[in-house]
Ligand SMILES: Cc1cc2nc3c(=O)[nH]c(=O)nc-3n(C[C@H](O)[C@H](O)[C@H](O)COP(=O)(O)OP(=O)(O)OC[C@H]3O[C@@H](n4cnc5c(N)ncnc54)[C@H](O)[C@@H]3O)c2cc1C
């Protein structure tokens with residue numbers, strides 16, 4: 173089986189977002205960029221599949237050389253090879269086009285993406301990619317088993333789950349549940365050593381985008397007014413405040 | 422050119438989020454002086470859509486949200502959007518919305534703006550404020566596509582008004598052939614509880630509750646308030662609660678009118694998913710818990726004594 177895991181680079185979950193340049197940018201100084209947490213579940217799942225079926229796992233990122241560090245980490249975690257498509261990730265459509273072009277050359281059976289990137293929370297790339305390749309799209313995937321030429325997937329929906337049978341190739345947008353948190357793979361010493369000898373290929377792409385959805389500026393959420401502390405012996409007061417002041421109950 | 426709202430229903434019944442996205446569509450239609458078309462599959466009680474502003478309703482009777490896959494649903498909607506010459510398409514950013522909106526955007530070659538939290542700017546309907554960085558910031562996007570899908574975060578537009586209008590209702594069959602590469606085998610409904618994205622009130626609890634056996638009081642409180650239940654990440658990691666309840670930066674993002682956090686410390690990753698809530702109540706034994714800094718109301722106290730009292734107080738209030 174030939175598996176692709178798409179990886180995006182995002183600010184570490186503990187990052188505070190500070191705005192600069194008249195709120196037109198956020199300050200990247202001091203922010204550590206990490207593998208998008210949803211992608212980590214996918215990468216671990218891909219490596220589990222590799223361990224049980226002797227598949228090949230490739231990781232791909234669309235972006236500049238700053239992202240080589242996260243690709244090396246993915247190699248250390250256990251991917252066989254890494255590809256960086258050298259292009260600024262201007263928008264989801266461009267990213268999906270770059271990856272789709274690459275897929276057309278490589279014939280992947282499974283393409284994993286995270287449910288969304290935790291920076292812009294777009295949740296666009298996986299669906300765009302599936303549609304560009306004209307293959308099934310499974311979103312919010314919380315479980316997966318491989319059969320002969322189909323996969324059985326569990327998808328989260330608003331009020332429960334659905335289980336479906338999907339022919340592959342398919343795009344699977346994963347999240348926690350695809351593997352358990354405690355099973356997430358982390359780089360081992362040996363992994364870090366062998367990662368140095370694994371290929372990190374940089375390819376150019378001629379894909380252009382005619383249209384764009386541009387960031388004009390950012391806004392900070394308004395601060396909350398000071399917290400009103402209610403005496404734990406006077407719980408009635410809280411109910412009163414929620415009813416007459418906040419008007420929510 | 423027309424304004425189209427995709428309205429979602431479950432077993433025929435329209436969701437609150439659909440009325441919200443209809444109101445959003447109505448707002449834009451008024452500004453552009455154009456018609457608002459509501460489209461759906463497998464809907465019942467279609468008249469209810471008129472009360473939220475639809476001038477025309479197209480219901481596809483041979484598809485539904487429960488049994489058809491994402492690809493097929495997206496195709497059915499894409500076809501109607503093209504037939505009706507839709508220029509701005511509104512959808513709610515629910516689980517289903519997230520699945521089908523990127524597919525539709527590709528099918529009809531439209532721009533996709535996800536996570537909108539406000540109406541577009543008055544004099545520039547392609548400029549929209551959205552959530553980013555899991556609510557740590559907002560971002561204003563401007564699209565240069567001539568067709569756009571705006572996906573709005575549930576419960577972010579505020580008051581939605583019912584109106585008395587007139588609307589035409591069309592029931593149709595779609596000729597789209599279902600794609601056999603993707604077959605739904607089974608659907609498990611978690612329960613009849615309110616789903617997180619539909620809820621006005623969310624009652625959430627963390628590791629401070631000590632163990633899963635202590636959740637009945639959380640559920641009782643939630644039921645009393647008509648609320649959905651949620652939890653912090655460690656609680657779902659330990660299997661005390663299902664994954665689907667995990668809120669935060671790496672879980673579900675919520676923005677109810679009221680979020681009650683019980684025995685949750687308020688780590689930055691937790692706050693990222695909940696600080697868009699309009700009111701936050703924190704109940705924690707530790708006065709120094711960071712959550713109090715993000716809260717509107719707080720009680721410093723032991724959940725095991727405070728929650729039963731709160732349940733009593735709310736029961737009294739209701740009578
Ligand atoms: C990559 C990454 C992603 C993450 N994503 C998320 C996420 O999406 N969502 C999330 O929630 N977390 C996330 N976290 C974890 C986060 O950092 C915190 O560890 C977590 O939110 C803590 O959960 P908690 O508040 O339930 O537990 P704790 O931090 O252990 O807090 C328990 C609280 O309960 C209080 N307490 C104890 N006993 C009582 C009592 N009897 N009555 C009342 N209060 C009591 C304590 O004072 C304490 O404040 C993430 C972490 C990482 C590294």
Ligand SMILES: Nc1ncnc2c1ncn2[C@@H]1O[C@H](COP(=O)(O)O)[C@@H](O)[C@H]1O
Nearest residue numbers: 178179234285286288289294295296297
């Ligand atoms: N620049 C990128 N390079 C590779 N994969 C990406 C990139 N951006 C997004 N993805 C993938 O698409 C998923 C969803 O991202 P997004 O659409 O940006 O929310 C991520 O979890 C990744 O798997």
